[in-house]
Amino acid sequence: MSGNAIPRRRLFQLGAATVGASLALPAPALAGGHPTTPKITRVNGLPVPRSWKAVPFDLNRVALAPSIFTEKRDRILAYARAYSTDRILSNFRTAAGLDNLGAQPPGGWDDATGNLRGHYSGHLLSMYAQAWAGSGEAVFKEKLDAIVTGLKQCQDAWAEQVGDPGTPPPPATWAGGGLALNGDGQYVGLPDATVDGLTAATIVIRLRIDELRTWSRAFDFGTGTTVNMFLTIDTGAGPRFAITTSGSGGEQRIQSTTRLPVGSWTTIAVTMDGRAGTLYVDGVVAGTNPAMTLTPAALGAPKNNWIGRSQYGDAGLKAVVDEFHLFDRVLSADEISSQSGNLVAYHFDETGGTTVADSSGRNWDAAVVTGAGGAPGPSHAGFLAAYPETQFIQLEQYVTYPAIWAPYYTCHKIMRGLLDAHTLGGNQVALEVARGMGEWVHSRLSKLPREQLDRMWALYIAGEYGGMNEVMADLAALTGNRTFLTTAGYFDNTGLLADCAANTDTLDGRHANQHIPQFLGYLRMFEQGAGDRYRTAAANFYDMVVPHRTYSHGGTGQGEVFRGRDVIAGTIVGTTNAESCAAYNMLKVARNLFSLTPDGRYFDYYEKTLVNQILASRRDTDSSTDPLVTYMVPVGPGSRRGYGNTGTCCGGTGLENHTKYQDTIYFRSARNDALYVNLYIPSALRWTEQRVTVTQSGDYPRSPSSTLTISGNARFDLRLRVPSWARSGFTVKVNGKRLAVRVSKDGYAGIQRHWRNRDTVEILFPYRLHTESAIDDPTLQSLLYGPLTLVAKSDSTQTLPLPADLADVRPGDRPLTFTSGGLTFEPFLTGDTAAYHTYLRRA
Structure with a gap:
């Protein structure tokens, strides 16, 4: 053999x-x-639309033979076999008032308190459904059925609580010249990309401390206890600033031995430039670190950007906050007291509500999280989530992120996992649970006017709903109940939908993965008879992204955001290119468009993204405890890939990417x-x-x-x-x-x-060396060998040269490697953490 x-x-x-x-x-x-x-x-498991001219095959009709695809897949399957179903159900059971059997939740954004809990569990459900359909291993079917049974029990428990209104959370207190944080679950959340890519920064906060709580945070930006930067108001000896990418043992610190005063206004500032860091208290140097090499750029794309809350769960900040400023350069002591932040400037001069206005000109408003209050019972018996209905209620009141965090996005992941459990795993109960959730969604949204829905879906992050229109259309197809197709229409993002239907490109500045899944939903709605404009909009949207916003490895977006049309060279700086979720969803859109219009150009893009970004998104090492998948797959000079991402959105799609090749x-x-x-x-x-x-x-x-x-x-x-x-x-x-x-x-x-x-x-299909130029700078090029994007391995952060004559690029001593000018080129798909260059300068 x-x-x-x-x-x-x-x-x-x-x-x-x-x-x-x-x-x-x-x-x-x-x-x-x-x-x-x-x-x-x-x-x-889904009906084949009459509009399809090309039809894929069931997952269980195609078996993979040994290849790099099975190598990547098998590493994810090892993770799947070892994962505890009780962990997947932990947050759901706790929220529904059931015994969670002492199981820890998945963690990351799917921790015991986060506003996105439940989403990663939905991805795990889809992973098990795909793993069962693709492998036939009984362990995956057993886990799949156990999760569905547990979710049905939670849904039944919620049904017994219908009508219990609960108690509202305490309001934000605006008094004494700023925002008074009570130290009991209240904090301020800043937008996702606040510090992304900063290689020099000054952070300034002015506050009046009401209680000097040890390890209480003035601010804390990061993605958990491993990657973060924070300012604690007291370590027991005084305030400390620290930044790390490897946990507390790797912290680069600035420690002050002067205790901060209680009951009087204090201005604290931190500066850093990749060489040194300085801590100021009221304009006076309170500590320095002349060997501080880390900057905010090293944090990648942190999502937990908080004032008054700790990544470690330390005591909350009890203080009145009056000012917070962020600059993209190092300020002098005199400038700190006289200038307003050019990236973020919060003056906390509001008199009510939960929004903190940004006066920097970027309009990056922050949100006050005031605490949970007493959780309400659901409004409909079909409700199922890993937290109470509060976030959905608050969304209808236009509460902003991160006070709430994409509740319908999380709902989509759970429903998608349930529908996959039914269609791929043959579990009838999963369809019943998803149907109940769909009925609950309809009961909420059918009561809202179009104007309110439009305003909800326009909210950054809070209004992100993933592919809710897709699962509702699928639910209509599976049940024959057209009410669910009507419900899918409630998720129309009317402004962008109209623009794309008219082929008007307004993508610049939009959150990429907030919108890509919407267009997959529009295709499913078209296939159910909802109207031609949905197909037209999706086809035009795809053409706005490919190739106009696509890097040479297939990814798109910078800092999770679409940038200007045909701006490639202008967006490769930093470490936040090409969110893995965006690639996952763009592949789905391309695949669906091919079914409607079989054209090889869709698979030129599909192949580029699959064999480069997707294969590269799983590290080439074994682990049954860590998915070891990427969040971002950057293309800037000297970039490195970060693997891990348990509990993140890309951690979830990463599980699915490698179980459905x-x-x-x-x-x-x-x-x-x-x-x-x-x-x-x-x-x-x-x-x-x-x-x-x-x-x-x-x-x-x-x-x-x-x-x-x-x-x-x-x-x-x-x-x-x-x-x-x-x-x-x-x-x-x-x-x-x-x-x-x-x-x-x-x-x-x-x-x-x-x-x-x-x-x-x-x-x-012979491979040859060729290049792909950045649209906006023809001299900035990627080197490719057949479908494989090649990267130059180098720690340099300066753009490296590519020979004018590709004949000067010679085969290396290992398959698929090349050398030129002292550089070694390797396929992008290699899953390691070495520094690399995707684009080089060619004379």
Whole structure:
């Protein structure tokens, strides 16, 4: 057996695997090989829309053969096998008043108190559904069913509390010249990207301390106890500033031995520039660190940006806060007392509400989190979440992030996981739970006027709803209840939807992953008959992102935000490019658009993103306790990838990315008379409608060839994607005889014949070195080898040179590596933490 062969036992296992009674297999082809009108109307458990011209195959009909894809997948499956279902259910059980059995929640943003808890559990549910459908391993089905059972118990417990109004949280207190934080759960949350990418900074806070609580934070920015920077008002000896990327043991500190006063106004400032740091108290130097090399840029993209709250759970700040300023440079002592922040400037001169206005000109308003209050009972028996209904109520009152954090986004992840458990795992209870949630969503949103919905969805982060329109459309398709399609329409982001339908590009400055899933939902709504404008808007949106906002590794966005059209070179600085979630969702949009309009250009993008950003997003090391996936996949000079991300959004999509590689390799025509081979990933397809198995062998993308072997007899058109980078030299041999290749307008080479058992198709798509230029700066280029983006390994943070003549780039001593001018180039997909350069300067 060759190294890429699929064991017969695995094929039989896959053939026997079922994804539920709703997925009845189609009638077989007639003896002559001509397909009958297929009786199957579903793929992966969902009805196939009539508008689809190309249809993917069920996950359990495609088995991966050994390759880099199985290496990445198997590392995630090891994590999945070891994960505790009680941990997944912990927050849900606690919120519903049930015993959580002492299980710790997943952590990260899905911790015991966070405003996004429950979202990561939804991703885990989808991961298990995909793992079961793709592998047939009983352990994944057992875990999947246990989670669904637990969620149903929680939903039932919530149903018993319907109508209990609870008690409201205490209001924010604006008095004494500022905001009075009570030290009991109250704090101020700043926007996500407040300190992203800063290599020099000055932070100034003016406050009146009411109680000198040890380790209480004046501010704390970070992503937990490992990566953060904070100013504590007292360590027992005085205030301390610290910044670290490796926990408390790696802190770079500035310690003062002068205790801060209680009951009088104090101005504290910190400056840092990557060489030294200084702590000021009332304009006087209170401490220095001449070897402070870390700056806010080292924190990556911290989401927990707080005034008055600690990443460690230390005592809350009890003080009146009067000023907070952030600058992108080091200020002198005189400037600290006289200037207003150019990045953030909060004067805390409001008289009510929970919004703190930013006067810097960036309009980065902050939000006051006032505490939880007494949790209300749900308004409808279908409610299910890992926290009470409070966040949804507050969203309708336009409360801003981070006082609330994307409640409908979290709802989407849970519902998506439940629908995957049903459609991929055959769990009927999962559909019942999701239906109840959908009925609850409808009961809330159907009462709200369009103007209120528009204002809610326009709120930054708070109004992010993921793909709620997608799951509601899917729920309509699964249940036949068109009310759910109406509910999907409540999530129309009307302004952007209209712009995209009119092909007006207004993406600049919009949160990328807040909006990408909306367009997948619009496609699903179109497929359910909601109207052509949804399809038009989604197709136009895709074309605004690809290629106009796409890096050479397939990713998009800087600091989670879409930047200007055709601005690539202008956005590669810093470490916050290409959020992994954005790539995950863009791939879904491309895949869905292909089903409607089979065109190889969608898979040129899909391939670029899959074999570069997605493969690179899982570290090449084993762990059953850490997913080791990326949040950002930066492209700036000297960038490094950070792996881990338990409990984050990208930690969740990262679990799914690597358990569904087989879902897009093959598509069939709606009439079952053509097979699209979109990706040359080693695998085997059971095409039951044609009574054939198609086995693909090779080592793509490590090698530039693939061989298809047909088992069975059938007539169909074999359509082979000809990648845009392989139009020259793409060759095909059938049973050893070379064919003349004609590439159609859709980017595929077709071979129409009656296929016989053991027919072989050899495909060669030779790799060559070529470059991709930044749209806004043709001299800034990435080096590629076939589909593989190559990176130069170097710690330098200056843009490095690329030879004018690519002949000067020579093969290295390892496969797929090259050398030039003392630099070593390696494929982007290598999952390590070494520094690299994606773009270089070519004369």
